[in-house]
Each structure stands twice: as C-alpha cells, then as structure tokens.
Amino acid sequence: MRESKIYGVLRVIGLLFFALITLFPLYTIVISSIKPLQDVQSTFRWIPSRVTFEPYIQIWSTVPLARYFLNSVIVCVSATVISVMIAILGAYAISRFRFRGRNPFRLVVLSTQMFPGILFLLPLFIIFVNIDQTFGVQLYGSRIGLIITYLTFALPLSIWMLVGYFNSIPRELEEAAMVDGTTAVGALFRVLVPISMPGIVAVAIFSFMTAWGEVLFASALTTEATRTLAIGLRNYASQSNVYWNQLMAASIVVSIPVVAGFLALQKYLVQGLTAGGVKG
Amino acid sequence: MSTTRSRKDAEARDEGGSPPPRRRRGLRRRLGPHALPYLLVIPAVIFELLVHVIPMIFGVVISFLALTSLYIRNWAQAPFSGFNNFKIGLDIGGPIGSSLLHSFLITSAYTVLIVVGSWLLGLTAAILVNSEFRGRGWFRTLFLIPYALPIYVTVIAWQFMLQQQDGSVNTLLVKNLHLVDSPPFWLLGGNAFWSIVMTALWRTWPFAFLLLLAALQNIPPDLYEVASVDGASIWRQFRSITLPLLRPVSAVVVLVTFLWTFNDFNTPYILFGQSPPASADLLSLHIYVNSFVNLNFGLGAAMSTLLLLFLLIVSVVYIRLLRVGSEENA
Numbered sequence A: 001m002r003e004s005k006i007y008g009v010l011r012v013i014g015l016l017f018f019a020l021i022t023l024f025p026l027y028t029i030v031i032s033s034i035k036p037l038q039d040v041q042s043t044f045r046w047i048p049s050r051v052t053f054e055p056y057i058q059i060w061s062t063v064p065l066a067r068y069f070l071n072s073v074i075v076c077v078s079a080t081v082i083s084v085m086i087a088i089l090g091a092y093a094i095s096r097f098r099f100r101g102r103n104p105f106r107l108v109v110l111s112t113q114m115f116p117g118i119l120f121l122l123p124l125f126i127i128f129v130n131i132d133q134t135f136g137v138q139l140y141g142s143r144i145g146l147i148i149t150y151l152t153f154a155l156p157l158s159i160w161m162l163v164g165y166f167n168s169i170p171r172e173l174e175e176a177a178m179v180d181g182t183t184a185v186g187a188l189f190r191v192l193v194p195i196s197m198p199g200i201v202a203v204a205i206f207s208f209m210t211a212w213g214e215v216l217f218a219s220a221l222t223t224e225a226t227r228t229l230a231i232g233l234r235n236y237a238s239q240s241n242v243y244w245n246q247l248m249a250a251s252i253v254v255s256i257p258v259v260a261g262f263l264a265l266q267k268y269l270v271q272g273l274t275a276g277g278v279k280g
Numbered sequence B: 001m002s003t004t005r006s007r008k009d010a011e012a013r014d015e016g017g018s019p020p021p022r023r024r025r026g027l028r029r030r031l032g033p034h035a036l037p038y039l040l041v042i043p044a045v046i047f048e049l050l051v052h053v054i055p056m057i058f059g060v061v062i063s064f065l066a067l068t069s070l071y072i073r074n075w076a077q078a079p080f081s082g083f084n085n086f087k088i089g090l091d092i093g094g095p096i097g098s099s100l101l102h103s104f105l106i107t108s109a110y111t112v113l114i115v116v117g118s119w120l121l122g123l124t125a126a127i128l129v130n131s132e133f134r135g136r137g138w139f140r141t142l143f144l145i146p147y148a149l150p151i152y153v154t155v156i157a158w159q160f161m162l163q164q165q166d167g168s169v170n171t172l173l174v175k176n177l178h179l180v181d182s183p184p185f186w187l188l189g190g191n192a193f194w195s196i197v198m199t200a201l202w203r204t205w206p207f208a209f210l211l212l213l214a215a216l217q218n219i220p221p222d223l224y225e226v227a228s229v230d231g232a233s234i235w236r237q238f239r240s241i242t243l244p245l246l247r248p249v250s251a252v253v254v255l256v257t258f259l260w261t262f263n264d265f266n267t268p269y270i271l272f273g274q275s276p277p278a279s280a281d282l283l284s285l286h287i288y289v290n291s292f293v294n295l296n297f298g299l300g301a302a303m304s305t306l307l308l309l310f311l312l313i314v315s316v317v318y319i320r321l322l323r324v325g326s327e328e329n330a
Helices: A005-033 A054-062 A065-096 A102-111 A117-135 A143-153 A155-167 A172-179 A184-195 A197-212 A216-221 A229-237 A244-279 B002-015 B026-031 B033-062 B084-090 B095-130 B136-148 B151-161 B168-176 B191-217 B221-229 B234-262 B266-272 B283-293 B297-329
Strands: none
Touching (some): A005 B095, A005 B191, A065 A155, A065 B033, A117 A216, A143 A197, A216 B266, A244 B151, B084 B095, B084 B297, B095 B283, B151 B191, B221 B234
16 A cells, blocks of 8 residues: 555554553553652652662562462463363364364353353352362362363363464374374374464463453452462552552562563464464 | 375274284273364363353352352252242342343443444554554554553552542643643542543453454555555545455454453452442442352342343354355355
C-alpha cells in the first residue's frame, strides 16, 4: 500500500495515543517503586522527591514475600511441566491418529475452556474437602490440590496449539524413523518433540503465565501457609494502610519473569494460536 | 491419513510372521495395536474429568440440594430441594433474584464495552503497526506488556492509580489537565463501573492487537496493489480486503474476549474484595459471595448452572451465525 504523508502524520498521532495510554500505568508502577514512603502517602508526584531502592528491600519483611514466591514457583513450575507433558501426548494422538472418540475428546477439551471458573470452584472445593474427610489425602489448602487444578487450566489451549503445530510438521520424518524400528512413542520424543521445541516452549510459557496470574482458585483453595503471590499481594493491597511504594516494587519483581518470557516468545505464541485456529 | 495407512502396513507386517521389534512394550501388545492413541490421551482425560467434568456434573447436582455450611463436610446428607434454588435465583421480585438480575445486566454491559472496545482498539493499533517504519518493534513490544503482566499486578496498580486523594489518575485529571474541578471517587458508587471497564480494557485490548496484527501480516500485499491500480480508495480497500480477510481471526478474538470478560472475577475481586459496589458486582463475584461468604452453596451452584446455560446458548448461536455467514461469503 502506497502511504501518503498525511497517513504518516496520522500514524504518529495514533501511535502516541496508544503509547500514552499504555505507558501511564506502567510509569506509575515503576516511578512509585523508587519513591520514599512520604511521596506515595501524599498527592501523586510525577518526579520522586528522591530516588530510593529501599522499597525493593523492605517489601520482603513487610509481607512474607519469600514464602509467597516459593509457593508460586513450586505450584506454577510443577503445573507447567506436568501440563506440557500431558499436552504433548494428547496432541500427538489427535494430530497423528484417527481413533474412535477423537472428536468428542477434542470437543470436551475445547469446551471446558469456556466454562466459568466459578462453576468448578464450588464443587471442586467440596470434592477436595470430602476427599480429605474420607481418604485423609489433603488437597484443600495444599500445594498438590492447586497444582492439579492449575495444570488443567492451560491444558485445552495447549493441546489445541500443539495439534496445530504438529499438523504443520510433515509425517515423513517420523515415518522414516519408524521404518528404522522406532516405536510411535519413540518417534514422538526423538523426532517430533525436538522439531516442535519452539511451539512447546511457547505452550509452557502460556501455561506458566496462566498459573502465575490465577486468583479465583488460589483465593478459595489455599491457606495462609500455601498462599501464592497473587493472593498474598492482593490481601496486602486491600489493607487500610498500604505502603504503595513497596507494593509497586513487589509488582515489578513478580512481573519480570512472565513479561520477559512472554515478550521473548510471543512470536511462537501467535504462530501456535493461529495455526491451531486455522486447522482446529 | 497417510500415517494410518503406513501404520496399517506396519501392523500387517507384524502379523505376517516377521518377529516383532524388541522395543515394542508388553502393555501395548496385550491391549492390541489400536490402543496407543487411547493410552496417549488417558492422562489428559483423567485430569479433565477430575477438575472439569466431574465437578461440573457435581455442580449441577448440588444446585438441586439445600447445601449450606451445615453439610459442607457431608454433602450427601444435604436435603434435596428440587428446583427451589433456581426459583429463588430467578424470582425477580425477591431480593436475591433482583440482585442477580442486576448483576447479570451489569455484566452484560461490561462485556459489550470490553469486547467491542478491545476489538476496535486492537484493530486500530494493529493497522498502525502493520507496515514497516523505524521503531515499529518498540511499539509492538510496548503494546503487549499489559497483556503479559500478571492480572493481579495490573489491577493492584489501577487500584493505586484510582485512589481518590493521592492517585495518579485524579492528579492527571484535576491538577494537570484541569478537566474536573474536584477529584472524583473512582472506587465508590457508579464510578466503580467505569473503573473496572478502564482496568479490563487496558489489559484486554493488547490480546486483540496481538492476534489481529498476526492476521494482518498474513494478507498478501499484492491484493492492495491490485486494488489501488484499479483505483480503489484506502477506505474501500479496508472494507473489501482487510475486514473480510480478518473475519476468521476477529471471530476468535470476539468469542475469547467475550468468554473471558463475562466470566471475569479478577478485576472486581482484586479491586473491591468480597463487598463490591453494586455497579461493579459482576456475576462471577456475585456467585462467589453467595457461595463462600453467605455459605449457601446450593444457591451458588444454581446460579452457576444458569450462567453456564446462558454461555452455552450464546456460544452455540454465535458459532451457528458465523458458520452461516462464512458459507454465504464463500
């Protein structure tokens, strides 16, 4: 498309508009995290009266941030690893085999994506409490209960994206390996998985992000000892006297891993989403 | 299909008396050659059953019980109450039914604003970033950051910005831009609705941007060249080339943002906790409060079931309409 000068000017104006609405909250977060306490307890100032990194240190003792961090890391890493493994197996079956129940399976997996979380939360809560009561296996309030819950959240979309990814890879590669005597599962792990690494990493990041930001289930299924970052920080933010500079510092610390991972791999995420969407 | 054939060939070879390869596992041989895909999907099926399917069925069962806190550890003892929970939920004259209806209407308005707003903003930004220019990558990355941030970080940041006395929003509006005389309360009364809309929109439009930009990049530039040689205006090109080719992705964007927004729990819960102002009382939070705070699980489950029915109907109708539309276009 040939672009006129007017369009060039309009584009600059448009881009500035979008940049400003995006930057305003980001700027507030970053600048507040390096302000002394009196700055955030009075009217908002665009420029800090002095720059300090103390909030980044103080927040670790204001709230048990290390414990929240540990809980979040254990839960999210476990859920991601298990979920990706399961998604690889399931996507391989759908992409490479025609079997009875294939379409119902796809339908169920996809439709669970649309159900409101609140619908599962209540029964799941009651199921967990009753499993504890009957078998003595503690799922409510434990990390395991949360891991099991989270690993299923990203599963539908992970399978969907990986099916799209696997479909785009020619079967001849695995067939060659299978002629050489490798089993189908061997071909999956020796041929298909290495080639699909970008897609698999994108799916893993997506699963991790989903778990890292989850609030609803964490609010009902954790206790003080297993509280994740999401609930820990939210509860602190709802108190009456909040040290906002420290809270903004904590927000930056907990955001960096997911934002960096997402930006590094967003290209693959889009490929995966659109590939799955086109061939669904 | 070719795999199926070659697998059959391989199986035929096995049956043809040639010694089976050593690596083949015992379990698979016992279950027969067609067991493999089932074995592969079993883990996914188990977890889907445990966390999604069984709780969903169980949820529908609970909605017919008078399940209160008395029976939480022993749900089988809860008395059967027929359609009573549904009657209470749908009785517009009663206090519970009327507040549920109010919550439904608020949620609908919220959803329409977010879905339409996200699509419009996402498409505009995607068009602006679509062609090559210097600094393009920076804008693209910047626009995606809100989507990448954990939800609770976004909402907590907005909570901080929307403080009546010291928030940066009021500082900007009152002190810097002089748009309003006295700083409004954003987190109370009717304004709370606009607070959740702003917060959710800021976070949701980059998702539309991400997918629409990917789709724009896939449109071959030749199409525009041919069109402009034929004398089509930019607007005409946009209407006849861009919009129709974006249709499949737009359909996905609208459906996904609709489901997210209609089920949104995070925005009002993080901003307001368990007692949101009426104007920000979205359905998911409304059900949560009825179940976990008022401890009436049967009623909460009935409301969830109604919500599920509504979403099912909307999604099925939407997909139907879309299919009919795309056949007409084809």
